[in-house]
Amino acid sequence: MSGEKIKDFDEITSFLGVYGFFQILIIVLLNLSAIACGYTGMIMIFVSDTPEHHCKVSINSKHNSTDVEVPFREQRSWVGPDSCSRYKLDGNWTETGAPSNDTEQCLDGWVFSTEIYTATIVSEWDLVCDNAWMVPFTTSLFFVGVLIGSFISGHLSDRFGRKPVFFFTMAIQTVTPLIQATSVSWVMFCILNCLRGLGQISNYITSLILGSGMLSPTARLSYALLGHSLGFGVGYALLPIFAYFIRGWRMLLVASAIPGFLFIPTWWVIPESPRWLLQKGRVEEAESVIRAAAKRNKVPVPEIIYRADECLELMQNKSEDEQTYTYLDLIRTPNMRNITILSVFIWIATSMVFYGLSLNTSNLNGNMYLTCFISAAIDIVVYVATWLLVNRVSRPTFLCSALMFCGIMLLIIKLVPEDMDVMFQVFAFAGKIGVSAAFSFIFLFFTELIPTVVRNMGLAIASTAARIGTIICPYVIYMVVR
Structure with a gap:
């Protein structure tokens, strides 16, 4: 019966056309919202990248007492055999700066190259060597948030409406990276990373559902398969451009919040899904959305679009079918x-x-x-x-x-x-x-x-x-x- 309802909706609203001004406006705005999702979804590429590093050495030798700064790669060659150990500082350093052959762990921490980044979370909290497992764990927590968001977004949008959930999850996706950029510990960053993943996928899915509820089958296929995916891809493409000019992880996160603030005025432009309103029996509100769409498309609209008794009957039949x-x-x-x-x-x-x-x-x-x-x-x-x-x-x-x-x-x-x-x-x-x-x-x-x-x-x-x-x-x- 639910299939009949969708068909009836598409037939009755066919007077709106397929690609009128209203449909194009909705497609453009919701596809633009996917840009932020693409940027946020891939940002860990740069935020959690591991710069070149070597052990920190607190000594005065010919290598670091000169007025000329020693290149980072040259430092690595005499500080230790690899990035997780250093030559022992036991007084065996010679006049020529040659170290002992014995090695020890990086007891004083690490020095990170700033050639590519000013800072990442790896250099911020020394997530290398024995702590290197924390880097994939941090990224995995983002996808744990994505998993949770995938579960709850559909239920929330079915209960409270597509539009409120869309803007609420966009608010989460906007505010969370701003707070995350002020993280004072790795644990705080990880918790907020999970929340950021929840907001990202919830916003992406809800915008997909919201747009599909206002478009004809032909436009819906293009919107879902092409437009929304393209928005995600554009956001992904903008990420390395922003990262090239913003070399610090904190400001890179702040940049991801900009689209959310730009979307505030669209609250008064993007309507609630008329399909969802009909499912909830809010016929007058659904008709109001359809009439506003017809006005934007400059097409005539029937005097009566939907009768309340028909919608309630369809809702009841749908519920009975789903319970089976x-x-x-x-x-x-x-x-x-x-x-x-x-x-x-x-x-x-x-x-x-x-x-x-x-x-x-x-x-x-x-x-x-x-x-x-x-x-x-x-x-x-x-x-x-x-x-x-x-x-x-x-x-x-x-x-x-x-x-x-x-x-x-x-x-x-x-x-x-x-x-x-x-x-x-x-x-x-x-x-x-x-x-x-x-x-x-x-x-x-x-x-x-x-x-x-x-x-x-x-x-x-x-x-x-x-x-x-x-x-x-x-x-x-x-x-x-x-």
Whole structure:
């Protein structure tokens, strides 16, 4: 019955057109909100990057008593054999500055290079050597917040409305990094990082739901598959540009709050979803939104759009239908069981590889700002290509081809000699093309594949699996880099 309701809504509001001024305004504003989500979602690339470092040495020798500053890399060569140990300071330093061959831990802390950053959380709280595990843990906590946000955003928007939750989560996404930028400890930063992840994904999902509730099926597909993904990609692309000019992690977080303040005036422009209002029986408010949209589009509107008794009857039938199904229905039949199991594995693998390649750009040899920007540019191009191909290639063929291409490119990397940095980057970016296509496509694919009556539950399971993959992802990078 819920399918009939959506169809009735689309038919009755067809007089609004597909791409009138109202629809274009909503698409543009909500896609702009996704820019902040893309920036925030990838900001840990620069905030938690590990600068070059070596042990701190509190001595006066020929190496540090001259008027000329010793280059950082030269300091590393005589302070210790690696970044986690130093030559013992036991009086064996010679006139020529040669240290003892015996080593010890970095008892006095570390000195970090400021060639790339003025500071990151790693240099702020010495998250290196024995404390290096704290870096992936910090990033994982962001994705724990994303997992929680994925769970609660849908329930909150169903209960309180799409618009209030959209602006509330945007407020969280705006205020949290401002507070996080004042963190006085690693623990405080981690707690706020989790909250930032909750706000980021909740805002992204709610804006997607809010926009979809006001658009026709044709515009809805373009909005979800192209527009919203492009907004995320643009935010990702802006991140290395901002990071290039803002070398400190605190101000980089502050910059992520700017879009939230710019969006304050849109409270009076973006309406509540008329679909949600109809579901709640608030027919007059829904009609008011539709009439305002018609006025913006300069089209005539019928005198009566919806009758209250019809909406209430549809609401009652929808509730009765939804109470019939449970999560067990996702594994009750062989076909549904296969779909559920495949969705879990595909979402875990796709999300883990997508975020793994994105977050690992700082470990690719070369200019990290350029590599990060190229990675984001690839995503933008792939999103457009996916939108163009989605109705020209069968769904299973497209998804399978994208994942296979990514896997083959990443396997070939193991055959590339270590000194061939350019080839390594080429194959890494080629793999990113495949996984980005799959990442932007899987939501649409499984939305169509899972039956309507269990669709929300099926997507919730798949989305949870994806978040588990992203939580594990920073540790995979950590183990590989080590």
